[in-house]
Amino acid sequence: MRLLIAMMKHETNTFSPVPTPLQRFGTGPGPLYGDDAIAAFRGTGSGVGAYLDIAEREKAEVVLPIAAGAPPSRPVDDAAFEHIAQQICEAVAKGGFDGIMLDLHGAMVVESFEDGEGELLRRIRALDATTPIAVAYDMHANLYPAMIENATVVSGYRTYPHVDTYDTARRAGDILVRAIRGEVKPVIAWGNVPMLPHVMRQGTDDHPNRELQERCAAMTGEGALIASLFTGFPHADITNAGLSAVVVTDGQAGLAEQLRDELLDRAWVEREAFVYKIEPLKEALARAQAMPEPSPGQGPIVLLDHYDNCASGGTMDTTIVLGEILKAGLDNVAAFAIYDPAAVQQAIAAGIGAKLTLSVGGKLAMPQIPGDSPPLEIAGTVKTISSGRFRNKGPMGRGVMTDMGPSVVIDTGKVEIALISRHVEPSDLNCFYSLGIDPLQKRYVMLKSRVHWRAGLGAMAKAVVDLAGIGACTSDYSSLTFKNVRRPIYPLDLPNR
């Protein structure tokens, strides 16, 4: 057996000002190619890791032209997309494959078109009309017809935080191998409903997505090869942003359609439960201050600066929430993190133990986000200087290398503030341990995160308080100008029927 494996992942926030050049696709100078990509992902809890395990089990020969994944940001530079697509298409054009296994995101918008994954699949199919293709998509995929019609098998995450990236690709790859052997003949039904579930309400620990995803899993016992419900990514002003479902069966088109309709109907009925209610910043902070101090080792109160999550396209350099925490005098706090490469270099030049005053954050203008995001002046001591590189402890992305870039911790006496040089959402305990901070000893931990923090840090939280700040993944959808998404769409303009 001969398999082509490739990765192209980007969740595009069309409201984000953060650029997306080719260099953003990787944990160093850019994407990984060939043997370097295989070495980086073999044995990891990633989608590519799952495909490589299947290939090994099947004693298959593997061609892996490129593995390119970037943190969420504005639409992908045309040149970056063309480069990644060209690497994959050149390999496809050489031919001789029994199967193609792709680890994609599903919400990639490119400067010149809304549907990056569909465009890639269309190009692959134009070169090779018959080789079966398996695709793993993120739960935040915004689906277009070309993303489904040019694939043989489609599988989506069932967890948010995404701790099943491996299992998702494994499901897709295993069915593909059975299709290659002629044991199954996959048929796909997909569809969407006009709703934009709020990201803060999409977690699979919570109703209603917990039950919806459980229903997807149960459908495997009712004739589905794979059933997936995609909550979609709402910070994308594109036609097909929103919720969709995909069901793959073994030749039973009618059953696939019936199960798809059931998933879409169930989601639509629950649309109100996907709406997020915002608590004003000062009220929420006062509530956090009034909470009893956790006993040592009991775990911190987590303060979520969720408008500025870099893994939803935030600049990670807004300072409204951190500023209010400092002003309110909260004590024994760790804050992760402010993205500010220049401030990091200033602290490195000053050296460990140096006392200094820094102007941090507020450097990247957000033209599509109302309100000001000024820099914040902080005064403190340089506590830690780090390369910012570590392997994830897991469960999310277990074993995968994470690169925060040069990183420092500034200790103001009350608040330890991490400053980093590459966008990393705090979803892993090693974000803190690698910087010499033990979050379990803190009274408060501020995280620029929405849901993924729960993967590695959820178990430690004594309580959670959402803090409404400012950022490119604002939780106030009414402040965003949608021009391209199909209308009407719930909750932007449909009455709750």
Ligand SMILES: [Zn+2]
């Ligand atoms: Zn996602």
